[in-house]
Amino acid sequence: MxxxxxxxxxxxxxxxxxxxxxxxxxxxxxxxxxxxxxxxxxxxxxxxxxxxxxxxxxxxxxxxxxxxxxxxxxxxxxxxxxxxxxxxxHHDIKRTAIFVSKDPHCLMELLWEWQSGDLETEIVCVISNHDDARELVESQGIPFHHTPANKDIREQAEAEQIRLMEEYNVDLLVLARYMQILTPAFVERFEDRIINIHHSFLPAFVGAKPYERAYDRGVKLIGATSHYVTNELDEGPIIEQDIERVDHRDHVDDLKKIGRKVERRVLANAVKWHLEDRVIVKDNKTIVFR
Amino acid sequence: MxxxxxxxxxxxxxxxxxxxxxxxxxxxxxxxxxxxxxxxxxxxxxxxxxxxxxxxxxxxxxxxxxxxxxxxxxxxxxxxxxxxxxxxxHHDIKRTAIFVSKDPHCLMELLWEWQSGDLETEIVCVISNHDDARELVESQGIPFHHTPANKDIREQAEAEQIRLMEEYNVDLLVLARYMQILTPAFVERFEDRIINIHHSFLPAFVGAKPYERAYDRGVKLIGATSHYVTNELDEGPIIEQDIERVDHRDHVDDLKKIGRKVERRVLANAVKWHLEDRVIVKDNKTIVFR
Amino acid sequence: MxxxxxxxxxxxxxxxxxxxxxxxxxxxxxxxxxxxxxxxxxxxxxxxxxxxxxxxxxxxxxxxxxxxxxxxxxxxxxxxxxxxxxxxxHHDIKRTAIFVSKDPHCLMELLWEWQSGDLETEIVCVISNHDDARELVESQGIPFHHTPANKDIREQAEAEQIRLMEEYNVDLLVLARYMQILTPAFVERFEDRIINIHHSFLPAFVGAKPYERAYDRGVKLIGATSHYVTNELDEGPIIEQDIERVDHRDHVDDLKKIGRKVERRVLANAVKWHLEDRVIVKDNKTIVFR
Amino acid sequence: MxxxxxxxxxxxxxxxxxxxxxxxxxxxxxxxxxxxxxxxxxxxxxxxxxxxxxxxxxxxxxxxxxxxxxxxxxxxxxxxxxxxxxxxxHHDIKRTAIFVSKDPHCLMELLWEWQSGDLETEIVCVISNHDDARELVESQGIPFHHTPANKDIREQAEAEQIRLMEEYNVDLLVLARYMQILTPAFVERFEDRIINIHHSFLPAFVGAKPYERAYDRGVKLIGATSHYVTNELDEGPIIEQDIERVDHRDHVDDLKKIGRKVERRVLANAVKWHLEDRVIVKDNKTIVFR
Missing domain, CATH: 3.30.70.260 (ACT domain)
Structure with a gap:
């Protein structure tokens, strides 16, 4: 043998x-x-x-x-x-596209894990509504596409993104701190294949500015949640969550700094498990065979 | 010296x-x-x-x-x-009353920590709207008072409880899974001196049945929060929080079982820090000098 | 159905x-x-x-x-x-004997978990080389046996203990901070059926006074380890370990106090998993099917 | 104001x-x-x-x-x-040199934290006994020096390293998985100014191949320890430690992979606290004012 x-x-x-x-x-x-x-x-x-x-x-x-x-x-x-x-x-290696906005830490963590051989995937492209990450991405030989996006041009932006997803024949979309909301049509097209990282311990602080709201509430732990995207904002099936301890001395900027560490590892775990086919979705929850 | x-x-x-x-x-x-x-x-x-x-x-x-x-x-x-x-x-040792309903685990943890010399207090009485814990409490030489309470007789119940608080000259009230809501008048009388344990990671799952709702949402961590009681339900200044990991195999009963461990240690820490004068309340948040 | x-x-x-x-x-x-x-x-x-x-x-x-x-x-x-x-x-419920010396915290945690229905076992007796825990144990309707033991009378003590194990038809022996060393003959008789709690993160601080040595070394975390007993001191197959964070302000007494919490939960987990037949021993290691 | x-x-x-x-x-x-x-x-x-x-x-x-x-x-x-x-x-910003061998993960984490503005230092050079990290380092505008080192040429290597430390006027030396032992003369010259990361939970697994030994022992947690270097191998004052959970399915390669995450965050914390003057050494222990 x-x-x-x-x-x-x-x-x-x-x-x-x-x-x-x-x-x-x-x-x-x-x-x-x-x-x-x-x-x-x-x-x-x-x-x-x-x-x-x-x-x-x-x-x-x-x-x-x-x-x-x-x-x-x-x-x-x-x-x-x-x-x-x-x-x-195993032969049909999954093809992953990473979407990012300005904050590069989740993108970097994924690239890092991928270079270390910890992610069973080909990263076929990075899409961003800003041009900031171009150098970082292209220096690793990965195509980078700048597709400006905001509320007013959402449909055009998504049309271009869908074209890219088809061109690259993408299996998995990872929203690595991509700060745009996706339309229902887009989400349905990639059901259970879009993974997002939300920078709070869901269901606490659904929506915008979770660190600011965590600070205002005076929580003693901050968290991050990785989930599949559905058309209910931040309500999709949760894949992984984790937390870090904070205290009264930590202002919003400190929470963000500490939170980055949590976001990085939570998203990296969720993506890894998805790529290894460890996650099954059922009734808006996940079974994760770790 | x-x-x-x-x-x-x-x-x-x-x-x-x-x-x-x-x-x-x-x-x-x-x-x-x-x-x-x-x-x-x-x-x-x-x-x-x-x-x-x-x-x-x-x-x-x-x-x-x-x-x-x-x-x-x-x-x-x-x-x-x-x-x-x-x-x-230090000479004026604080006098603590513990309020409990049916679940005894938080009460037991406090009694345990107190017996081990880890809580700087005298536990002067235990108050309950059920009679279940009487034997446990009295066997340790602590007076037990059964004050039936529900929505309809809330004011009578609180009148009796206030009488007891005065009789025992109580400094701190600990709600150790006491499942009754307190009236504004009661809460104001003991401002920053009532500590509650809520069985969720606040602000997630404010209110009733947090474990059931955590199960329905498919969270991967469950938590507990200890806070001072104010007149906004579960919105008081947070003293301590912690979590435990759960997975898809854990049904509501498992969450409750695992949650009991978190509740016990979160409440015990919060009470300990209060008794050691380590907690200062400011603008609905706490400074905790650990 | x-x-x-x-x-x-x-x-x-x-x-x-x-x-x-x-x-x-x-x-x-x-x-x-x-x-x-x-x-x-x-x-x-x-x-x-x-x-x-x-x-x-x-x-x-x-x-x-x-x-x-x-x-x-x-x-x-x-x-x-x-x-x-x-x-x-499931019908053949396992019969457990708990051995304890002076520190009651691990014994209490086991009794607590057992009362809450979390341990699938009958606790048939408690054995101690001191008489301190008698009241606590007997108040719960569990037989308590005081078998004085020290280096000089080890064999007599063990003869009596073996007699009790046979009388009670014991399946599992839990050393819940039992501070006596067992002879090889005793250990072999109950192979893979004696669970010990060691108050350090093994293999650090094998042997006596682990908290004192942890203090002297200036560690930033202290731990506890539950393992099956073999004839190599503190070298048996590890079932579970956990840690708590400490800092420079914690003196030996503080380490002991914090350590008690870790010991309690580590031992309770190991015993629970053994009773649910989740632990398989192979080559001085364990497979734990959690 | x-x-x-x-x-x-x-x-x-x-x-x-x-x-x-x-x-x-x-x-x-x-x-x-x-x-x-x-x-x-x-x-x-x-x-x-x-x-x-x-x-x-x-x-x-x-x-x-x-x-x-x-x-x-x-x-x-x-x-x-x-x-x-x-x-x-604050005006006298500390000057840091990073020593690395083949594994780049700790180096990368430090560069990352430094780029994010989380380390109060200037990274003045990276020294390695291998040439592997040159591109990574130079692409960030940091000088890279390849100083081959092994047992036989230790003194020559250190002479060159000392020359570089003087040339760059270095305040702090970080051994980011630098796999060479330093001579007593070298260590004494930089007392309390060399920070090492050891890939175990010290004092467990002092010396070589800690993950292999952790695997053989069947531990359920693996750790990492950051400490100041003294002339007793892995016996210097501990600044920070942390752990991750592992289980029977994790082979040596998995332990190394999981361990890398712990090493990264433990070393980054220790270096950060040193740079912020939060660490005082006394009697081979540290006071860390976090």
Whole structure:
């Protein structure tokens, strides 16, 4: 047995009504197709009449040739259990676009993690409504597009952004402190594929100026939240949250400074888990198989 | 020099408009009165025209005899700098009443910390709108009073509670998961002397059923907040907050179980700091000199 | 389908050399025996030639009657895959003895968690080399045994303790700040069934007086470690660790006070996970399926 | 009163035997010299016969002109109380050299924090025993010096490094994962001015390969420690420590990856506090006035 080749790896994500025999059926299917389970996680939302969720990472010799047959065969099994499912091949590396406005810290953290090999993706472009980050981005060989945007030209801006998303064949959009609101049409086009970082511990301080409001309220911890974007502002499914301690000596600028550290690590975690197919969305919440 | 005797210790809390010479005046005053500074913290809200806050703990031989003169002399200095101030003598141990409803965990944590010598107070009584905790409380030699309370008999209940607070000469009221709302008249009578524990990370989930709402929102962290009670529900000055990590497997009951641990330690910290005169309230926020 | 009855629940713990078909075999076995998987976790130590570990919790109608046949049937499957395995029935509630010396905080935390229904166990007795905790323990209806112990009478003490463990038919021994060293004979008799709390972040400060040594070293965090006891002092498999922040103002007594909080929660977690069969020991380390 | 100009700020650090009148003397001295206290922290190691430590940040109009007289006047006061003291002027910005080997993450974090304006320093050069980081460093306009170093040529390497430290007039040396041991002569020359990051929770895993050893021991948390370098390996005064949670699934490479995040933030904090004159060394420990 030689070291599994990365291209021969795949992840299978399943959700279906719970019932007897699901794990047996899936694991027997994989065995019969000479696929070896590397990692497996499952969760049932409720022991009675709940939903069953599973993430299996497997290895299979000659996977790319077998792929069509594997999927065709699985379709039968899936039908029997009324499964929603998805095969995610390691070979089909996800293509990520990063949207940013002026603050570069979240963008930088993502580039850093990506350079360190911690993000399973190709960063295909960076889009910004300001030109500030151009040098930083282009110096790493990543295309940078300046698409001015504000309330009045939102639709034009989005038309151009959608064109770019299509041109680059983008799988994931990361809003790394992108300070523009997206239109419903845009959001729907990329359902569960836009990850945002909000600079508060949601649902506290939904909307604008969360650090200012945190300061005014006198909180003792500040937080950040990474979530999928939906058409309810800051109400999408939460992927990850974290906090840092602050005290009475910290003014708004200090909160922002401390908050940057939290934002960086919360967004980096959420993006990493999405790229590794660890996140399943259900009823505006996430199951995260860490 | 012998070991300082506890009765010879005192804390001086000061707030006044910032300006030159305050620290010099106070420290020189203490020197001239043969008082030795043990611990000192200060904070200025803004370098220009801000408010100056100070907490000094000092030791002074024969303090109890000198007390009247000390305070009289200080009044002059205080007038000069327009100080709000308070001497808090170690000898005048604070008298605490704990209010509880059905959940005993916060009450138990306080009793525990108190038995371990970690709370500088006398717990003079426990008040509850249920009779459940009687045995637990009385077994420790603490008087227990069952004062039934609900929306309809709120005023009667509070009349009895006020009578008890006066009878026991209470300095601090701790609402250790006391599930009744207090009237404005009650709250005003004990301004900055009622500490509550709210079972969420405020300002998220103000009001009822925070764990249920946290579950519905799919948060990844749950929190607790200890604050002084004001007449705005859950809007009083925050003393302490903390959180615990949860995930998709945690149902409402799990959140409550995990939350109990956070509530216990957040309330215990807030009460401890209040009793040690470490908390100053200003503009609906707290300065906490830890 | 009615709510699963607790007596019809069981956990199956497996470890064996990794290879194809294990999950399929186990899940198909359970399906054929009408057992429904409630929770399942697995881990492979290495994708090539590693060890496979699994914890499955399942529900099965009429489990207690089927139990003998179920185990007999599984023995065949287990032989085929060279499995080490164990069925742990919810019906066979584990019997726990707590050993304590003078400091009661860890004992109290366990009693508290147990009263709150958070520990799946019967606490059958408390053993101490001091008589201090008798009242606390007996007031809860738990037998208390004072078995004086020190270096010189270690063997006599242990003979009596072993007699008690047999009398009470004990499954788990928890050393809740029990300050005596156990002999190799004693430890071997209860392999992987004695849980200790050590008041440091192991492997720092192995042995006596860890807080004093932490103070002398000037550390900025103090910790606690819960581990299974082996015959190497403080070298057994670690189940859980945690820390608290301290600073230059904290003297040894403060470290002890802060440390008590960490010890309490670390030990309570380790005991809880052991009782829920979430911990597997392998090569002096633990797999903890949380 | 206009906004204090940064050049008119100074920090005074004092340690002396405790006794009456110190705070009064210092604060009165500052008042008489028209200096306004902005921030003040103090600590007494023991109420009886302990050491008194103080950090005062003050503002004084025309400070740079008054500086000589201020220091001359203070010398008298200092003599009276047998003070060790130091004036640290905001105007005399500290000059920092960063030493690095192959791993760039700590270097990058420092450059990042410095660019964001969070480090009060000039980074005057980066020294490395490898050439890898040259581009990263020079692209930011910082001189990079490749000084090959190993056991056999240690003295030559250090001679060159000392020459560079003198040429650049360096105040602080930061070992940002610099994997060479320094000679006693080198260390003594920069006493309390070399900050190292060790990739473990000291005193656990002193010396080489801490992540490998942490993996072998099966710890549940990994840590990092930033300390001043002394001639006892990894035994210098600790400035800051922190940890991250790991579990049985994390192999050595995962520990390193997770550890990098901890190392980055621990070192950045320690360097920041040193630069802000918040750290006082005493008896191989630190007082950190945060």
């Amino acid at each position: 030689t070291k599994p080749i990365k291209d021969e790896r795949c992840r299978l994500l399943v959700q279906c009504p719970d019932g007897p025999g699901i794990v047996s059926a899936i694991s027997t299917f994989l065995l019969e197709h000479n696929a070896n389970i590397i990692e497996s996680s499952q969760y049932t939302s409720d022991p009675d009449y709940g939903t069953f969720f599973m993430r299996i990472e497997f290895h299979c010799k000659g996977l790319l040739e077998k792929r069509t047959k594997l999927e065709a065969d699985f379709a039968e099994l899936a039908a029997k259990f009324s499964m929603d499912y998805r095969f995610s091949y | 012998t070991k300082p005797i506890k009765d010879e210790r005192c804390r001086l809390l000061v707030q006044c408009p910032d300006g030159p010479g305050i620290v010099s005046a106070i420290s020189t005053f203490l020197l001239e009165h043969n008082a030795n500074i043990i611990e000192s913290s200060q904070y200025t809200s803004d370098p220009d025209y801000g408010t100056f806050f100070m907490r000094i703990e000092f030791h002074c031989k024969g303090l109890l005899e000198k007390r009247t003169k000390l305070e009289a002399d200080f009044a002059e200095l205080a007038a000069k700098f327009s100080m709000d101030y308070r001497f808090s003598y | 009615t709510k699963p009855i607790k007596d019809e629940r069981c956990r199956l713990l497996v470890q064996c050399p990794d290879g194809p078909g294990i999950v399929s075999a186990i899940s198909t076995f359970l399906l054929e025996h009408n057992a429904n998987i409630i929770e399942s976790s697995q881990y492979t130590s290495d994708p090539d030639y590693g060890t496979f570990f699994m914890r499955i919790e399942f529900h099965c109608k009429g489990l207690l009657e089927k139990r003998t046949k179920l185990e007999a049937d599984f023995a065949e499957l287990a032989a085929k895959f060279s499995m080490d395995y164990r069925f742990s029935y | 206009t906004k204090p100009i940064k050049d008119e700020r100074c920090r005074l650090l004092v340690q002396c035997p405790d006794g009456p009148g110190i705070v009064s003397a210092i604060s009165t001295f500052l008042l008489e010299h028209n200096a306004n206290i902005i921030e003040s922290s103090q600590y007494t190691s023991d109420p009886d016969y302990g050491t008194f430590f103080m950090r005062i940040e003050f503002h004084c109009k025309g400070l740079l002109e008054k500086r000589t007289k201020l220091e001359a006047d203070f010398a008298e006061l200092a003599a009276k109380f047998s003070m060790d003291y130091r004036f640290s002027y």
